[in-house]
Structures are given as C-alpha cells and as structure tokens.
C-alpha cells in the first residue's frame with residue numbers, strides 16, 4: 001500500500017502551504033447570502049483521497065480488491081473497466097490510477113483542478 005501512503009504524505013505537504021481557507025469561507029458565506037451557487041473546484045488531491053475513501057467503502061472485506069460481489073449495483077461496468085489485468089477484480093492500484101486518469105481527462109486545461117464547468121462538459125461527451 002505504498003501508493004496510498006505516498007498520496008497521504010503529499011496531501012499533508014500540500015495542506016501545510018494552503019493558508020487561504022478563511023478567505024474562501026467568507027467568500028462562500030457572501031455567495032450563500034445572495035443565493036448564488038459558486039462553481040465548485042476539485043483538486044486532484046481531494047479527488048484522490050475521496051476516491052481512496054470510496055475504495056475502502058466498496059472493499060467490504062478489506063482484502064484490497066473490489067471483487068465482483070463488491071461492485072456497486074449502479075454502473076458496475078464503469079468500475080470493471082478499471083480491471084486492467086482482467087482478473088475480475090479491481091485492485092487498489094487499478095482503482096486509484098484509473099480514477100486519477102478519469103480526473104485528468106476531465107481536467108481540460110490541465111491545471112490540476114476540475115471545476116464544475118469542466119465536469120459538466122466531460123459528462124456531456
């Protein structure tokens with residue numbers, strides 16, 4: 001599980017140098033007051049850790065694979081497409097690399113974040 005630990009360390013390192021949270025909160029409070037829904041921005045890192053949690057949630061027997069029985073009922077083929085070695089189950093590495101590749105495809109201007117705008121146009125394709 002070196003891959004996942006590496007990602008967590010990266011998250012910590014990047015978390016340490018982002019000091020604009022307060023600013024963001026104020027801005028979104030203003031936005032809520034005016035009934036405006038701000039466009040969302042997902043960083044590659046947030047996406048990676050959200051996908052890691054998703055993998056843990058799906059891998060019910062915690063064997064580091066999502067087996068056929070553990071596939072979500074909704075859209076199981078979307079996940080099965082990540083099974084690169086064709087053994088019928090999705091390993092943690094297959095899952096995280098596959099999901100990040102999806103993220104990179106959505107990230108149209110390759111700035112490491114996916115905006116709700118980019119997500120929409122990816123969904124439209």
Ligand SMILES: [Ca+2]
Pocket residue numbers: 058059060061062063064065066067070
């Ligand atoms: Ca499993």
Ligand SMILES: [Ca+2]
Pocket residue numbers: 082083084085086087088089090091094
């Ligand atoms: Ca596999």
